[in-house]
Amino acid sequence: MTRTAEALEANPYIPVAPTIKQLLFLSLPHFEAFYGGAGGGGKSEALLMAALMYVEEPGYAAILFRRTFTDLALENSLMDRAASWLTRTDAQWSERDKRWTFPKGATLTFGYLDSPRDWRRYDSAEFQFVGFDEASQFRPRDMNALIQRVRRPKDARVPLRVRYASNPGGEAHDFLLKRFVEPKEPHPQRAFVPALLEDNPYLDRESYEATLERIRELDEVLYQQRRYGVWITDDGDSIFRREWFAGRYDASNRGVHNAVVARYIFWDTAFKEGEERDYSACVVAELSSDYTLYVREVGAWRLEFPDLVGYMEDIAARHNQDRKLRGIVVEDVGAGTSAIQTLREASRWVAPYIQAFRVRGKKTERAREASVWARRGMVKLPAPSPEVSWLHDFEEQLFAFPITEHDDMTDAFVMSILYLRHYLAEGWRARAGTQVA
Structure with a gap:
């Protein structure tokens, strides 16, 4: 068992065992890492695990973003899943701040970046972990702005991390493609972990594939993105030819x-x-x-x-x-x-x-x-x-x-x-x- 796996198993706030692909993602030492590809690969769950890895360290601060507040509040979304994991623990929830606080002072906050100025709310904030769920839906400039908030006190022991999880497609498709999937040159502080439906043994694959087939009847490109995590775009989306x-x-x-x-x-x-x-x-x-x-x-x-x-x-x-x-x-x-x-x-x-x-x-x-x-x-x-x-x-x-x-x-x-x-x-x-x- 790896050191990361041992740490996760001993963490009382993470009640599930990571899949092999999730464990690879959680073990990465890079400043930025992207867990992406097909639907059903366990991306959101991996992002939540990553945010919770160091909540037993005093002063640790993590934040997880969705594009809109509605996305955050959906059933089985990040915030809902965190509640199912943490409600019966000693972590305390603040509805006003959308924040879990842990016994040693660590925090896990949930945020959204709906309007172009929403990132300004975090101008004076300081986080050691920033995560973007369904990252392709965000404006790239908003994500770049939030990366500037990742810092730590001089004596802090936790690593600084920015983590992304997403399918292909969306407003930030090109940003993620060039930054992680097909960069012109490898970057020592960035990593990409592709995920497929087959990498998640906990999902009902038969029913999920049936859903994807219905998508295929309407949009072949979207189907290829969601089923196989193919980083393609539809040329028909381009306005200028x-x-x-x-x-x-x-x-x-x-x-x-x-x-x-x-x-x-x-x-x-x-x-x-x-x-x-x-x-x-x-x-x-x-x-x-x-x-x-x-x-x-x-x-x-x-x-x-x-x-x-x-x-x-x-x-x-x-x-x-x-x-x-x-x-x-x-x-x-x-x-x-x-x-x-x-x-x-x-x-x-x-x-x-x-x-x-x-x-x-x-x-x-x-x-x-x-x-x-x-x-x-x-x-x-x-x-x-x-x-x-x-x-x-x-x-x-x-x-x-x-x-x-x-x-x-x-x-x-x-x-x-x-x-x-x-x-x-x-x-x-x-x-x-x-x-x-």
Whole structure:
């Protein structure tokens, strides 16, 4: 028997014996570990065991998350299962705090991350264990924010651990795939333990397989994900298709540049203070006389606010050497609002170009609306070349959206289409149906 198995057997708060796969997961020394794959592999139970492993250590603090409070409160969910394990022990439950407290002061808390700001509730918290059940349902940026809360006092004996459990699919599918399942390079502090239905001897396999067969009648991809833990996605989920951009332009062809009627720079300034700030993304788009939109440059950077304003000025100057710049369009929210005010007040030559733009509706709805232009061949990307080193990263994000870890460049791209569509509609009416001169 391994040391981990002995510790689990002696733990009065874990009343079940782990399966072989669960024991492997529980024995991992890595800072981050992912137990994932097919449905029925005992993922949630493994996560609860992992959280309870050190509750006899004074001061130990663990927290388990589900995406919504409803998910937490469901019958046989994490919180319900913990109650069945702990109610007859000496651990004390607080309904208000959703927390079990153990005799030596250790705690196990349950949380949720429903809205984009929910992670802020834990800004001043400190945990030695953070677990995400059904991790693919979370926003990756929320999970990254909570990882920053994993720390311990100098004299603490417990290890620091972040644990994930999930099926494939969902909002964080791409995040989990690249971080654990198919990383570009092995990471010494991350591990992946695949789990299958066959790895859980306690489950009624016959009835569970019957349920999965009903899923198969409706969705083959979902069936493959749940039955065999296959990390595939349905290409039909992608909003922007690669084949819509088959007609590429040559970035070195000056004739294409000379056909430009108007050039705009679009900024999605998704900015936060500190290490957890998001990317600010920029798209430079040009409109030709036949209403074709040419994407000239795309970029994304994590920037402090003064640097953000400086980047906006520098990119504007570089793309206005031929005096065809017509606008610097900034999303009028958060740091974008601050940038608009700063540039209008402090930059005399940039100020006349600044245009505030407020997007509406959900991201996916906006993207589907914008995709009509791309589907009709009205949006051109450059052919791959050393001159457009940004192209690979942009395409990787665009064609994976909405199942992608970051979407900042896609947001700016969508904003460019929606803005110019509005511009053309208004201009067409103003010009009484004539073309752009």
